[in-house]
Every structure is written in structure tokens, then in C-alpha cells.
Amino acid sequence: RTRLLDAAASDTLQASLVTLFCVSVPGKGTVFGPFRQYPPALQRTVLEAVSYCPRRSEKLSLAIRACLSEATSVSSIGALVEEILV
Numbered sequence: 001r002t003r004l005l006d007a008a009a010s011d012t013l014q015a016s017l018v019t020l021f022c023v024s025v026p027g028k029g030t031v032f033g034p035f036r037q038y039p040p041a042l043q044r045t046v047l048e049a050v051s052y053c054p055r056r057s058e059k060l061s062l063a064i065r066a067c068l069s070e071a072t073s074v075s076s077i078g079a080l081v082e083e084i085l086v
Contacts, residue, residue, distance in 0.1 A: 010053050014060045017050065021060075021067035035067055 005013065020033045035043065050056065050064070 005053070007054070010055070011057065014050075014053060014057045017046075018060055018063045020046070021063035023063070030066060032067055 020035050022030050022032045025031050035046065038046070047064075050060070
């Protein structure tokens, strides 16, 4: 099996995805990114892409968990989320 991303590229990709889910802004708290407005099919596609990273960064995992803890469409992608965050 050939890896398309080496560890450094995977880390860079994951760091850039954090803001898609949410960030913590001093004085404002958690600010959610555009992921929550995506239709469920696109949310699933994004999460499937994340699942292919050889390892998930803690920062990305926390951002996904925080974003989805309040999302309304999570039920349709719940199993995928659990697989990614394990």
C-alpha cells in the first residue's frame, strides 16, 4: 500500500482542517467553522477524508468532537464519527 501523504503532509492537512470545525477565540469562546452548515452528505465526505489520515492529531479530534457535540445532523454520521475519534 502506498501512502499518498507522508507524516508531515498529513499533520499540515489536519492543522488546516481544524478551523473547518471550530476554534477557541479568547474573549469569545468557541467559534464554529462552516462544517456545521454543510449538508449531511458533505459532512460525511469530509469525515471520511479525515478517516484516511494515518493518525489523527489531538487538536483536530477535539475540534471535531466540539463541533459535533452541538450539531443537529450528527445522527446520520454518528458511527463514522465514533470510528474517526477512537
